[in-house]
Amino acid sequence: MSFLLFEELHRKEEGRLRRFFMRRLRNHDDALDATQETFTRLIGIAPRTEIENPQAYLFQIAKTVAARNIARLRADRHVFVAAADIENIAEDSPTPDRIVTARQHLAIMVHAIERLPARCQEVFILSRLHHMANGDIAAQLGISRNMVEKHIMRALVTCRDVRVALMTAEGGAP
Numbered sequence: 001m002s003f004l005l006f007e008e009l010h011r012k013e014e015g016r017l018r019r020f021f022m023r024r025l026r027n028h029d030d031a032l033d034a035t036q037e038t039f040t041r042l043i044g045i046a047p048r049t050e051i052e053n054p055q056a057y058l059f060q061i062a063k064t065v066a067a068r069n070i071a072r073l074r075a076d077r078h079v080f081v082a083a084a085d086i087e088n089i090a091e092d093s094p095t096p097d098r099i100v101t102a103r104q105h106l107a108i109m110v111h112a113i114e115r116l117p118a119r120c121q122e123v124f125i126l127s128r129l130h131h132m133a134n135g136d137i138a139a140q141l142g143i144s145r146n147m148v149e150k151h152i153m154r155a156l157v158t159c160r161d162v163r164v165a166l167m168t169a170e171g172g173a174p
């Protein structure tokens with residue numbers, strides 16, 4: 001999916017997508033977060049992937065995001081886990097070579113983010129590391145919400161390109 005097609009889809013469908021989530025999640029902040037997550041997943045698709053009907057594909061992703069969010073909200077109501085269930089949880093410890101590889105990939109990703117323009121970096125860090133909502137970031141930095149979203153998208157495209165390059169270098173499919 002090309003970045004131009006992504007931007008056009010974002011511009012045309014963001015409001016409709018947000019209303020879709022408001023009807024299902026019934027919370028403005030959750031709807032905004034789910035909208036952002038949907039576009040994040042969409043941009044995570046390999047750049048050369050052809051999508052026959054981008055709008056339908058976007059809303060298919062949105063249905064998945066909505067279902068996951070609804071399930072998470074239901075699960076949050078039942079926070080505790082029975083003692084018997086704790087014993088059945090598998091332990092998945094990474095091997096030393098996977099730890100080294102993950103740290104190397106993280107260093108490469110950090111370097112890519114550091115090469116972004118300062119404002120783009122700042123927005124991305126506030127969004128992803130500090131979990132701030134886009135409206136709060138816009139207010140804090142004195143920029144429009146639309147500009148916040150553009151900075152986030154630029155950073156996500158950079159991260160996706162780095163991930164694709166890393167996977168290709170390792171012989172995996174992007």
